[in-house]
Amino acid sequence: MNKRKQWLSLYTMFHPMKGYELVKWDRSGSFIESACILLALFLYIVSERQVTGFIFNGNNADDINVPVIFLVTIGTFLLWFVSNMAVCSFMDGEGKSREVWIASTYALIPYVLIGFIEIVLSNLFSIEASPFLLILRFAAIAWSILLxxxxxxxxHQYSLKQTLANLSLTVAGIAIITFLLILVYSLFQQVFVFLFTVYNEIMFRM
Known part of the structure; x- marks a missing residue:
């Protein structure tokens, strides 16, 4: 049991029911481990752009903004977390914020690990292996979604139907929050332009 707790994220990858039960009922898992997973996700996304074999890489190595990638990576996860907690309160889910956070980060493990494997293989294989790498990518995504x-x-102690509804509403919630954030940003941008224009006009007349 102690080894399970020490390597709970990897244990959960292959034994999701038991692993998440430890998170739920035994308060296992840690925020430090979750932070390391998010950092690994960020490093994977940067590496995918920069280190993927040139045959499979359509990105310009010089056209990269690391701070933006970091903000998008962490921001997307935060959107998922906030949206899921909102849906959880609406659907009477029993998951606490700590449990949702840890469970969500642990689900990223297959995507990140297989992603790094894919990067290595992309530098070893020829273009004929692209279907295999594509299958590997879909397998990583499917595994993480399943987790x-x-x-x-x-x-959350949901039924299967409630779980599917929770995931669907969470995705919808992310879309709504993103739309509202864009709307607020656009509004503030227009207000700033208006105030700046007024300021310039006043200074010109003075």
């Missing part, structure tokens, strides 16, 4: 579903099922 996320099991995690929400366990921490």
């Amino acid at each position: 996320l579903a099991v995690g929400m099922y366990t921490v």
